[in-house]
Amino acid sequence: MITASPGARLTRPETSTASDWRQLWRDAVTDAGELLALLGLESLAERLPPADAGFALRVPRGFVARMRPGDSRDPLLLQVLPQLAELDDIPGFVTDAVGDMASRAAQGVLHKYHGRALLIASGSCAINCRYCFRRHFPYGEEMAAAGQWRQALEHLRQDSSISELILSGGDPLSLATSKLEELSRGLAELPHVTRLRIHTRLPVVLPERIDAAFLSWLDALPLQKVVVLHANHANEIDASVVAACSRLRDAGATVLNQSVLLRGINDDAGTLAELSERLFTAGVLPYYLHQLDRVQGTAHFEVEDARAQALMDTLRTRLPGYLVPRLVREVGGDLSKRPL
Numbered sequence: 001m002i003t004a005s006p007g008a009r010l011t012r013p014e015t016s017t018a019s020d021w022r023q024l025w026r027d028a029v030t031d032a033g034e035l036l037a038l039l040g041l042e043s044l045a046e047r048l049p050p051a052d053a054g055f056a057l058r059v060p061r062g063f064v065a066r067m068r069p070g071d072s073r074d075p076l077l078l079q080v081l082p083q084l085a086e087l088d089d090i091p092g093f094v095t096d097a098v099g100d101m102a103s104r105a106a107q108g109v110l111h112k113y114h115g116r117a118l119l120i121a122s123g124s125c126a127i128n129c130r131y132c133f134r135r136h137f138p139y140g141e142e143m144a145a146a147g148q149w150r151q152a153l154e155h156l157r158q159d160s161s162i163s164e165l166i167l168s169g170g171d172p173l174s175l176a177t178s179k180l181e182e183l184s185r186g187l188a189e190l191p192h193v194t195r196l197r198i199h200t201r202l203p204v205v206l207p208e209r210i211d212a213a214f215l216s217w218l219d220a221l222p223l224q225k226v227v228v229l230h231a232n233h234a235n236e237i238d239a240s241v242v243a244a245c246s247r248l249r250d251a252g253a254t255v256l257n258q259s260v261l262l263r264g265i266n267d268d269a270g271t272l273a274e275l276s277e278r279l280f281t282a283g284v285l286p287y288y289l290h291q292l293d294r295v296q297g298t299a300h301f302e303v304e305d306a307r308a309q310a311l312m313d314t315l316r317t318r319l320p321g322y323l324v325p326r327l328v329r330e331v332g333g334d335l336s337k338r339p340l
C-alpha cells in the first residue's frame with residue numbers, strides 16, 4: 001500500500017519536471033500530417049478532412065508508439081485519425097445522443113440513474129477519440145471543477161439518495177491532483193457519498209498520469225474506489241498500462257474497463273476475446289461493451305445490433321463468463337443502460 005500522511009498530502013505543492021505527465025500531455029501529436037509521417041503513411045494525407053472535421057486531433061506519443069508503422073488499418077490509428085466520413089450528415093446522428101443535457105441537475109452535474117450522480121469534471125482529454133459520445137458537449141459552460149465544485153457539492157448535499165459519485169468528462173484525471181484533493185475535502189462533509197467512481201482513459205493512453213501524488217490521494221480516500229478504464233483493443237495495453245493498473249489496484253481501487261464496439265477496429269470475436277484476456281492479465285475486468293452512441297460525425301463506426309449480438313454469442317463460447325463484457329446501449333431518458 002502507498003503511505004502518505006494526510007497533512008502532507010493536502011499541502012504538498014505540485015512540482016513539474018520535464019518528464020512528468022503534464023509535459024507528455026503537452027507534447028502530444030496534434031497535427032495529422034505529423035502523425036502520418038511518424039507512421040510512414042504520408043500518402044493518406046490527401047484523404048484527411050479539412051480542419052480535422054471540427055474536432056481536433058490529439059494523441060499522446062506513447063500511444064502512437066503502440067501503432068503499427070505502415071498500417072493504414074491499424075486499430076489504434078483508426079480511433080484517432082480524422083476521416084472525411086465525419087463530415088457526412090447522417091439522419092439519426094445528433095449532437096447529444098445520450099440525453100446528457102436533459103439530465104443536467106446543476107453546473108457540470110448529470111443525474112440519470114438512481115443513487116448515482118455524474119460530474120463533468122473536466123472538458124480535456126489526453127486523446128481525442130473520433131467516435132467520442134461527447135465530441136459536441138458544451139464543456140465551456142458545463143464543468144463541475146470550474147466553480148471549485150460548489151454547485152456539484154451542493155447538489156450532492158441536497159440529495160442523500162446519492163451514494164456514488166462518478167467523475168467523468170472529458171477526462172477527470174486531466175485535472176491536477178490538487179484539484180481532486182479540493183473535491184475530496186468537500187466530499188468528506190457528505191457522509192451519504194460512500195463510493196467514488198472515476199471514468200478515465202488516461203491510465204491507458206498516458207499511464208504516466210498514475211503518479212505518486214495521484215496514488216497518495218487515491219489511497220487515502222475514505223471511500224470505496226472504482227476506476228473504469230476505456231480501452232477498445234488489446235494493442236492499447238502494453239507493459240506501461242499493466243503497471244499503471246497494478247498501481248491503481250495497490251491504491252485500493254477496483255479496476256474495470258468499458259469499450260465501444262467500433263466497425264473496423266474491434267468488431268470481431270477474436271479481437272474482443274484478446275482484449276478481455278489482455279485486460280485480465282492487467283488485473284482489469286471487462287465491464288461494458290457499448291453500442292456506439294449515435295453522435296454526429298461517427299456513423300462510419302457503427303455496427304448493426306444483429307451483428308453485435310452475434311459477436312457476443314461467439315464471445316460467450318470462447319471466454320469464461322467473467323471475461324465477457326455486457327453489451328449495452330445508452331438511451332436518453334432510460335433509468336439504466338439498456339442490455340442488448
Ligand code: SF4
Pocket residue numbers: 124125127128129131132133134135169170171201230
Ligand atoms: S477519452 Fe472519452 S471523453 Fe475523451 S475523447 Fe475519448 S471517448 Fe471522448
